[in-house]
Amino acid sequence: MDEQQLLALKPELDRFLDRFAPLFGRDENQVHARRFVQGLLHGGERRSIENLAQAMSGGPVRSLQAFISTGVWSDGAILKQLRGCVLEVLADDDAAWNADETGFPKKGTKSVGVKRQYSGPLGRTDNCQVAVFADYCSVKGHTSLDRRLFLPEEWAADGERREEAGVPAGVIFRTKPELALAMAADAVAEGVPFRWVGGDGVYGDSPTFVQGVRQLGKRYVLDSSADARVWTGEPQVIPPRSGPGRSVAGRARSPWSSGRPGAWTRWSRPCRRRRGAG
Incomplete structure (x- = not known):
């Protein structure tokens, strides 16, 4: 401009x-x-x-x-005001809330969270910051609604570097799907109207994100890796045996663990996971 x-x-x-x-x-x-x-x-x-x-x-x-x-x-107050402005124009009960991450190229090492990591805009691994963004999309238009800066594990564990960069003590390492789920939960808590959640394989391959979206009562359309493993039927949870001689095989299995050999089905082609709430 x-x-x-x-x-x-x-x-x-x-x-x-x-x-x-x-x-x-x-x-x-x-x-x-x-x-x-x-x-x-x-x-x-x-x-x-x-x-x-x-x-x-x-x-x-x-x-x-x-x-x-x-x-x-307060960045929280500013973002809340932004969401109010967005909803005045774009609010729709059938809207979609989409998660995606992007990278910001950097030359130095002082910016919070900067490291050599994959950057979507660059299409390669390079020195950059990465943030997860929430986009609100309805038939009336779309725009950004929220964001979270991704703090890599080595940054989160480096007290001296955190202090120098001014990272608040309460900020801990969270995966990108965890950051996205926290933003979706905040949107629901604020009464932002939407029915659908979308995202690429970073989020579709995360059981934590998928189950969290279901618990929020939302439907989702998410990319899934071609080699993603899924259950073809409801897994049987075997209660643990009590008393002496309890075996490892008797422990209850999580639906998201590998379980028994052969319990998984491997997809042979890329797919999209679609699941309705409830």
Whole structure:
């Protein structure tokens, strides 16, 4: 978006940002938040604070840096306000809630969660951050609804690195399906209307995610790996024997464990798992 396009959009953008600005607290933080959004819309391949300030005709670089690095506001409150704006326009009881992850290329090692890992936009493994996003889709349109930054295990276990990067103590390692399920549960708790949950094989291959979606009372359409193992019938749970001589074979088996040899069926081609709630 060039300067003229941004100026033409500014009245409408200001009205939109009016709903979010108070959530940033102090007046100067509200001003910086507006500048930051406008700088992002201005475009450019690199989105550093210096470049954003330059795009906004020489904005205050140091104060913008302080706003991003040490400014205090509640991202939860901002996301809740965003969801309210989305539902005013797109709400539909038959909508779909979709999970997907994406990567953000990075040059250094200081950004939270950065490491060499697969990045969808790059199509390869490279130095990047990865986040899981929730997308809301109805017949009226679609947009992002929520997000969670993925924190790799080595980051979660490195206390010194966490402290230096400012990772809150309560943030622990969670898999991408676990992050997605937490966002879906939050959406349900807030009363976001949707019937369907969608995702690729990262989520379709996760029993935790699939069972969690069913417990939320939602239907799902998920990709599944070609070699995914499934039960062809209801597995028999054998109660454990009591008393001396109890054998391992007598223990109850989880439907998601390998169970007896031959109890699994291997798919010979890619498929989509479809399952109705209830």
